[in-house]
Amino acid sequence: MRKRIKIIAKVIGIGLFLLLSVLIVLFYRFSTPKSDEKIKEDFSENNTSIYINYLAYKNFKYRVLTTQKEIDTSKATIVFVHGSVGSCLDFKKYMFDAELHSKANLISYDRIGYGEKLTGDVQESIAFETEMLEDLTKNLAGSKTILVGYSYGGSIVLASKKEYKKIILLAPAVYSKAEFMPWALNFYKWKLTNWLLPKVWKAASKEKISHKSDLIKFENNWNETPSKILSIHGNKDWIVPYENSLILNEKFSSPQFELLTLNGAGHGLVWTHFNEIKNSLMQQLN
Structure with a gap:
């Protein structure tokens, strides 16, 4: 026996x-960050034009993807900001979408520390990330610009005091008390296992650990943003708990803030609930 x-x-x-x-x-x-060649191949296979540029901010170069060679000022512009771990390709399905492409200029970029060139050099600063985002959008009309921030990216777009057409939060990590620290972070903390982790995982772990304390500097002032906000969150999200959006719902007045709950959705809603998110984007463009 x-x-x-x-x-x-x-x-x-x-x-x-x-x-x-x-x-x-x-x-x-x-x-793992994809090469420019791999990105071009992916977009070519989906019959979508893609333009890759490298911009500089405070001595850092970062990769920017656009579905148009030049900004069409007659259209709105959607700027996607990824989370941690993440990359500009987190939103490629949206950039593949012909209907979204026909209605708006689409921009996605690698945050410092997540691109192919500077993997690991995360800045651990919401303030830095927001300033970089505002530098990227400085030549865009705020009244025609929609920011979409996913997970950690939610705190970045929400921290901007510039007025935009709309701020859309996807499972935003915006409150320190609701910040979930997964057990897997121990693999980064332990010397025995740290060396086994790829640079991009180390970057995400480093950023995750500092994010909780960094949020304290901002979370009492989220309602200072002049933009209208839509938060889309799954009520089964255990990585960035749904509580984040519920707290935002309490802090903001109803005309400025709207919460869209995706029943049963987890943290991967960017991929698993594409249609619902796309429909919300289209509503802002119509």
Whole structure:
């Protein structure tokens, strides 16, 4: 009987190890920064034009993707800001979409520390990220610009005091008390395992750990933004709890703030609930 239990335990252990290994490989492939050539290939396969530029901010160069060679000032512009871990490609499905493309200029960029060139050099500062975003959008008319911030990117767009056509938050991480610190961060903290992590994972872990204290500098002043806000959040999100958006809903007055709850959605709503998010974007453009 004991021998049988040992065999079963061994099989289960091997199965769990293999499953974990597959998940790690998949996540690594998903999160590793893509080359310019790979990005062009992906967009070409989806019959979508893409233009890749490198801009500079405070001695840092970062990659910017646009679906148009030059900004069409007759259209609105949507600027996507990714989270952690993340990249400009987190929003590629939206940039592939012909209907969105026909209605707006679409821009997505790699935050410092997540692109192919500067992987790992995260700045751990919402203020830095917001200033960089405002530098990127300085030549865009605020009345025609929509900011979309996902996860950590939500705090970046919400911190801007510039008035935009709309700020759309996707599962925003904006309150320190609601900040979830996953156990997996220990792999970054432990010397025994730290060296095994790819640079992009180390960058995300470093940023995640400092984000909670950084939020304290901003969270009591979120309602100082002059822009109208839509927060889209899943009520089954355990990575960035739904509580973040519920607190925002209490802090803002109803004419300025709207909460759209996606029942059953987790933190991957950017990918799993594309249609709902696209429809919300289209409503801002029509």
